[in-house]
Amino acid sequence: MIWELELILYLFLVISGLVALKVRDLLVAVVMMSVYSFIMALLFVSMGAVDVGFTEAVIGAGVTGILFVVVVYQTTRKSKD
Amino acid sequence: MRSQFDSPIIVLGARLLTPYIMVFGLYVIFHGHYSPGGGFQGGTLLAAAVLLIRVATGRRVSRLQIQEFATTPLAVIGVIIYFATGFAVMITGGYFLDYGQLPIPGMDPVWLRYTGILIIEVGIGLAVMAILVMIFDNMVKGEDYA
Structure with missing residues (x-):
């Protein structure tokens, strides 16, 4: 893998x-957690672990994002900060 | 997200995107034995397609796709497919999940292993999809999120 590209990916991570x-x-x-998971999946694929990267992209950037959005909309913030 | 009006752009985007995610999930399940992926990843992709429709359009449209009471039987059917394959091998004298001795007449052991892994992955994909949709349904507790 091109090391400049990996450096940019680590920086965005x-x-x-x-x-x-x-x-x-x-x-x-x-949303930033989803972006983190997707860059993590790209790094896994670049290191040769295609299966792990696939699972990370599907779970971390897909389903977990939807479930976290539901959790955010079901909780309320008590303090005004 | 709890908006007071339906956005046609979001509904159209979700409807456009969902079939392609489903086809890709089926591809990942059925090609899991000689390429990356498998039952778990493919089942999660199918669940992501179902959840996209559920988040984008709300209950009125999504109950046409998979009803809420249908998720538990689907998960049970997936688990039963997995364990029935494993115990069918044990009945004919092999070890648990030793696909080479599946009781299908007229196939040599190489094709039996091929078919056995395929059956197992269909069961795993069904169970994972149903359970992820069930988690979402139990989290929203019947509220509408569209």
Whole structure:
């Protein structure tokens, strides 16, 4: 694999993880978790683990995102911050 | 997400995208024994297609696809397919899930292994799809999210 491309992927991985931790809006955090999972799947595929990457893309970026969105809309925020 | 009006763009996008995800999930299940993927990944893709319709259009449309009471029997049927294949091998004298001795007459052991893995993966895909849809249905608790 081209190492410059992998470096860019690692950079986006760290950025999306930090944004998911620091952001206030929970919906944005869920979307950033999906982006994190998808970049993780790309890295798995680039390291030769195609099956693991496939599972990560389907579960992490697909179904878990939908379930987290449902959880966000079923909970309410008590404090106004 | 709990909006007061139906967005036609979202409904049309979901309807356009769902059949292709389903066909790809079936491809992943039925080609699982000689390419990446298998029952679990294919079943999850089928579940993602069903959940996309459920999130985008709400109960009025999604009950035409898979009803809520149908998920538990589907999951049970998947698990029964898995264990019936395993125990059918044990009845004819082999080990559990030893596909080479499946009781199908007129096939040599290579084709028996091929067919056995295929049957197993169909069962796993059915069970995974039904259980993921069941988790979603139990989480929304009958509320409409469209």
